[in-house]
Amino acid sequence: MGERTATLAEIAGEAGVSVPTVSRVLNGRPGISEKTRVEVERLLELRGYERRKPRRETPLIDFVTVGLETQWSLQLLRGAQAEAARAGADFVVTATEGLPAGAPDWLERLRSRGSDGIVVVVSELEQDAREELSRLQVPVVLIDPVGTDTESYVTVAAADWLGARDATQHLLDLGHERIGFVTGPLHLECHADRLDGYYSALGRRGISRNPDLVRVGDSLVAGGETFGGELLDLEERPTAILSGSDEQAYGIYLAARNRGLSIPEDLSVVGFDDVDLARWVSPQLTTVHQPLTGMAATATRLVLALSRGEEVSNRRVQLASELVVRDSTAPPRAVASPNPEPTKVTHSPV
Incomplete structure (x- = not known):
């Protein structure tokens, strides 16, 4: 059996140069010494590196997301498409429906159409797909990356930890102490960071972690209705609930109303993302604004x-989050202080 084809990173390692340097050699770009160019070309030939098709005049970007049914996904798609149009690039969208990105048929289509780069939204890349993409010399950028095995990729995220901490702090400042949290899927870094931010804010007030007040949701309306309902059915229910997404927060609204509870008089609710839904619901939703189109x-x-x-100087880009206070939060009934005026708390990237 023949030797496995080398990846771009392996060629760069053998040549003692960076991956972008190898990329410049492959694309015939200037700025590389003749000695380095000759050595990289030698290694590419020796290792049987599979070169991509010649670059087209118009670049082509693949945008891979888990689905297109949520406002969250559509805002991301809107931002990516607008930037591609501004740059004069063509744009292809793939929805994985929650499955890991990298199915063989998708990889074959990627190879045949000669895509210039891939943006992947919270979808896991299978190991075989990672190796194949490296051999095809297709750069990948991750939005809200999955897990911690992302060191070889450029990533873009928002200040999730700070956003959740500020949301929880807002509820604490209103007088809430029994605060529930319906998270999103915790295998995603963004939701794990939000849970940590929630726990941090509670800890700073001397409030112990209570696993009974946390449910792992799905970021969808149905999850909010189901898991928010579980929290509201506790013998001692929370007076406020933080949600891992705005759509899930709407499900919590439904669960509360099904139980005869009013928002915010009986229950304060805070969402996450600040999609259009946050302004459409009644009362308008207090939420953490995520710069989705900007990401x-x-x-x-x-x-x-x-x-x-x-070269990309910053391989871990984090954009600011904002707590936007609207009408879905108020002091618990036992606290007489008035509902605060709408405010924004902005965090710069860290």
Whole structure:
């Protein structure tokens, strides 16, 4: 059996140069010494590296997301498409429906159409797909990456930990102490960070972690209705609930109303993301604003730069979050202080 084809990273390691340097050699770009160019070309030939098709005049970007049924996904798609249009790039969308990205048929289509880069939204890349993408010399940028095995990729995220901490702090400042949390799927870094931020705010007030007040949801309306309902059916129910997404928060609204509870008089609710739904529901939803269109635009801009063989100075981009206080939060009934005026708390990238 023949030797396995080398990946781009392996060629770079053997040559003692960076991956972007190898990319420049492959694309015939200037700025590389003749000695380095000759050595990289020698290793590419020796290891049987599979070169991509010649670059088209119009770059092509693949945008891979878990689905297109949520406002969260659509705002990301909107940002990525707008940036691709601004850059004069073509744009292809793939929905994985929650499955890991990298099915063989998708990889074959990727190879045949000669995509210049891929933006992947909270979807796990299978190991075989990672190796194949490396051999195809296709740069990948992750939005809200899955897990911690992302060191080899450029990633774009928001200040999830700070956002959840500020949301919980807002509820604590209103006088709530029994605060529930319906998270999103915890295998996603963004939701794990939000849970940590929630626990941090409670700990700073001397409130112990109570696993009875936490449910792992699915970020969808149905999850909010189911798991929010479980919290509201506790013998000592929470007076406030933080949700891992706005759509899930709407499910909590439904669960509360099904039990004859009013928002915010009987229950305060805080969402996450600040999609259009947050302003459509009644009462309007207090939530953590995530710069979703900006995150997707940034990821698209970065993947286009990588496809041109450019160096990326910051491989871990984190954008600011804002707590937007609207009408769904108020002091618990036992606290007489008035409902505060709407405010925003902004966090710069860290």
